[in-house]
Amino acid sequence: MNKYEQLFIEAPIGIFRTNDQGEPLSVNKSLAKMLGCANEEEVLEYYTDLSEQLYVNSQRRIDFINQLKEKKEVNNFEYQARRSDGEEIWLSMDARIGEVKSDGSFVIEGFVIDITEMKVTKEELEKKKEALETFFNVTPDLLGIIDIDGNFIKVNQAWEKNLGYSKEKLEKSNCFDYIHPADQNDTKRKLKRLKNKEEVLNFVNRYRNSQGEYRYLEWRARWKNGFIYAASRDVTKRKKQEDKIKYISFHDNLTNLYNRTYLEEEIERMDVERQLPISLIMADLNGLKVVNDTYGHDRGDEILKQTAKILKTACRQEDVIARWGGDEFVIFLPQTREKEAQKVYNRIKNLCAATDGNEIPISIALGIGVKNNLEQKIYDVLNVAEEQMYKNKLDESRSTKSHIVKALLKTLGEKSDETEEHAWRMQKLTFLMAEELDLSQAKMDKLSLVATLHDIGKTIIPAEILTKTAKLTEDEWDTIQQHPKTGYRIASSTEEFSHVAEKILYHHERWDGSGYPHGLKGEGIPLLSRIITIVDAYDVMTNGRPYKDAMTKKEALAELERCSGTQFDPQLVNHFIKVMS
Incomplete structure (x- = not known):
C-alpha cells in the first residue's frame, strides 16, 4: 500500500469516489463512520446510490448535480444526509469531476465533513433569538425599555393593541407624555428610587390611550445597565373581574344556577321568622349515569343544563335554585306554604313530562320539606325533603333507565x-x-x-x-x-x-x-x-x-x-x- 492509499484510508475527513450515476466506487473509514457503517464494504452494500439514498431533500441532490455539471466542481455544499441507521446529519462537501472516460462518463471525487454540531448550535442560537423576539412582540403585557428620563427606547406590539399608539410613535416619545398629571410626580419618585435601589418595583398609574381615556396600568419594573426594563398590564377591568370571580364563587359554571356555597349562606341569612313558612324542594335527576356512560359526559352536561332550565321555568323569581352537587338540586322557597310548594312541584313534573318524546327524556325525582316555626331546624326540613325525594327516586329511576336503554336499542337499529x-x-x-x-x-x-x-x-x-x-x-x-x-x-x-x-x-x-x-x-x-x-x-x-x-x-x-x-x-x-x- 503506497502512502497515498494510506492517506485516503486514514484521513480524518470523509473521502469518496462515485461514478456519474451516483454508484459508490470507494469511500474511506471516516466517511463510513459518518454514515454509521463499520467499513467501506458495508457502505457499498447499504448505499447502492450514494447521491440519491443519502439526501434527505432530493432537491438538494439536484442542485448539487446541476452545479457540478455547470462549474465542474462544488465547494462548501451543505446538505442534510441520512445515515444507515436512519439518523439525519448535516454534511459539507467539496466535490469535482475527476476522470472523464472516452464514452463521456466521469468520476466524481470529493471530501465531506460532518457539520451537524455546528449547524445545530447555530440553529439553536437563531431559534432562541427568534423566540425572545417573538415573545417580546406577542406577549399581551406592555413591555418597554425606558431611560432614566422616561424616554421610550423600545416597546412591543401590545402597546398599540391596548392603548392605540403605534410602536414608532411611542419610541419617539416620553412616557410622561401619557401619564395622568396627578400621577407624574409619584412615578418620577418611583423611577428615581428604582435607580438607587436596583430592585424590582411594583406600582400603578394612569395612562391616557389614543382615545383620550385614562386606563390604569400596573407596572413591574427594574433598573439594569442604565435602563429601566418594565412590564405593565391594563388593570382597569380588575373590578369587573373581581365581580366575575364573585359570581363564579357563588354560581355553578355549568348550569349558571347558584351553587351549594351560596345556598348555604342564603339559608343561614334567610332562616328568620319573617320568611316563614319556608319550603324546600330537593330534586335529583334520574338516569344521569346511564347518559354519561352511554352518550358521554358532554351529553350528560346538556341534560343537566336542560334540567336547570326546567327548574328555572317552574319556579318564581324570588325562589333560590341551586345545584347541590352532581345530579342534585335544592330549591329554597321563602314565605311559601306546602300548598304553594306543591304547585312548583307539579309544574316541574309537567315540564318533565313534555320531554317524553325526546331521545333522552328528562326525569326528576322530587321531595318537599316545610318549616312552619322557628323551633324547626332548617337542615332537618331539608332531610325530610331528601328522604321523600329518595323514596320517589326508587320508583322513577328504574323506569327512566329502562326507557333510556330501550331508546338506545332503537337508536342502534336506526344507525x-x-x-x-x-x-x-x-x-x-x-x-x-x-x-x-x-x-x-x-x-x-x-x-x-x-x-x-x-x-x-x-x-x-x-x-x-x-x-x-x-x-x-x-x-x-x-x-x-x-x-x-x-x-x-x-x-x-x-x-x-x-x-x-x-x-x-x-x-x-x-x-x-x-x-x-x-x-x-x-x-x-x-x-x-x-x-x-x-x-x-x-x-x-x-x-x-x-x-x-x-x-x-x-x-x-x-x-x-x-x-x-x-x-x-x-x-x-x-x-x-x-x-x-
Missing part, C-alpha cells in the same frame, strides 16, 4: 345493522341452544337478555363507522373494540340489566385468548358470553353486513367448525351444529 330482526333471530337461536344445553330457566332468561343487549355499546359509535363497507382504519377498529366496555357500563348502571353486564363485556372474547377487551381464554369466558359469540357470528354470516355478503347456512356452519377451538368453544360449536341440523 346500524343491529336491527330488531337481528335481536329476534338471536333470541330464537339462543333459546334453541339453551334447550340443547338444558340450561335453567334463569339462565335462559339471562341469555335472551344478553342476545338483546349484547351490542348496545355500539350506540356511541358513529353510524359512518358501523355501516362502512371499506376496511376500517386502526383508529376506527379501536373505536369498535370499545363497545363491549360501553355496553357493560350501560347495563351495570341499571338494576334491571346489571346481572347480565359481565356477559355483555365478554361477548367478543375468543376461546384461544386472542379476543377483546381482556383477552380471556377457554372456560375463563362466561358460558353465556361463549354462546352469544357463536350465535352472533352465525347470524351475521347468514344475513350479511354492508362489508360482507351473506353465506348459506351450510357455509356458515362450516366456518364455525373451522374456527372451533380458536375463536369458538369447540363443544358449544358441536352443540350448535347439532341444533341447526
Whole structure:
C-alpha cells in the first residue's frame, strides 16, 4: 500500500469516489463512520446510490448535480444526509469531476465533513433569538425599555393593541407624555428610587390611550445597565373581574344556577321568622349515569343544563335554585306554604313530562320539606325533603333507565345493522341452544337478555363507522373494540340489566385468548358470553353486513367448525351444529 492509499484510508475527513450515476466506487473509514457503517464494504452494500439514498431533500441532490455539471466542481455544499441507521446529519462537501472516460462518463471525487454540531448550535442560537423576539412582540403585557428620563427606547406590539399608539410613535416619545398629571410626580419618585435601589418595583398609574381615556396600568419594573426594563398590564377591568370571580364563587359554571356555597349562606341569612313558612324542594335527576356512560359526559352536561332550565321555568323569581352537587338540586322557597310548594312541584313534573318524546327524556325525582316555626331546624326540613325525594327516586329511576336503554336499542337499529330482526333471530337461536344445553330457566332468561343487549355499546359509535363497507382504519377498529366496555357500563348502571353486564363485556372474547377487551381464554369466558359469540357470528354470516355478503347456512356452519377451538368453544360449536341440523 503506497502512502497515498494510506492517506485516503486514514484521513480524518470523509473521502469518496462515485461514478456519474451516483454508484459508490470507494469511500474511506471516516466517511463510513459518518454514515454509521463499520467499513467501506458495508457502505457499498447499504448505499447502492450514494447521491440519491443519502439526501434527505432530493432537491438538494439536484442542485448539487446541476452545479457540478455547470462549474465542474462544488465547494462548501451543505446538505442534510441520512445515515444507515436512519439518523439525519448535516454534511459539507467539496466535490469535482475527476476522470472523464472516452464514452463521456466521469468520476466524481470529493471530501465531506460532518457539520451537524455546528449547524445545530447555530440553529439553536437563531431559534432562541427568534423566540425572545417573538415573545417580546406577542406577549399581551406592555413591555418597554425606558431611560432614566422616561424616554421610550423600545416597546412591543401590545402597546398599540391596548392603548392605540403605534410602536414608532411611542419610541419617539416620553412616557410622561401619557401619564395622568396627578400621577407624574409619584412615578418620577418611583423611577428615581428604582435607580438607587436596583430592585424590582411594583406600582400603578394612569395612562391616557389614543382615545383620550385614562386606563390604569400596573407596572413591574427594574433598573439594569442604565435602563429601566418594565412590564405593565391594563388593570382597569380588575373590578369587573373581581365581580366575575364573585359570581363564579357563588354560581355553578355549568348550569349558571347558584351553587351549594351560596345556598348555604342564603339559608343561614334567610332562616328568620319573617320568611316563614319556608319550603324546600330537593330534586335529583334520574338516569344521569346511564347518559354519561352511554352518550358521554358532554351529553350528560346538556341534560343537566336542560334540567336547570326546567327548574328555572317552574319556579318564581324570588325562589333560590341551586345545584347541590352532581345530579342534585335544592330549591329554597321563602314565605311559601306546602300548598304553594306543591304547585312548583307539579309544574316541574309537567315540564318533565313534555320531554317524553325526546331521545333522552328528562326525569326528576322530587321531595318537599316545610318549616312552619322557628323551633324547626332548617337542615332537618331539608332531610325530610331528601328522604321523600329518595323514596320517589326508587320508583322513577328504574323506569327512566329502562326507557333510556330501550331508546338506545332503537337508536342502534336506526344507525346500524343491529336491527330488531337481528335481536329476534338471536333470541330464537339462543333459546334453541339453551334447550340443547338444558340450561335453567334463569339462565335462559339471562341469555335472551344478553342476545338483546349484547351490542348496545355500539350506540356511541358513529353510524359512518358501523355501516362502512371499506376496511376500517386502526383508529376506527379501536373505536369498535370499545363497545363491549360501553355496553357493560350501560347495563351495570341499571338494576334491571346489571346481572347480565359481565356477559355483555365478554361477548367478543375468543376461546384461544386472542379476543377483546381482556383477552380471556377457554372456560375463563362466561358460558353465556361463549354462546352469544357463536350465535352472533352465525347470524351475521347468514344475513350479511354492508362489508360482507351473506353465506348459506351450510357455509356458515362450516366456518364455525373451522374456527372451533380458536375463536369458538369447540363443544358449544358441536352443540350448535347439532341444533341447526
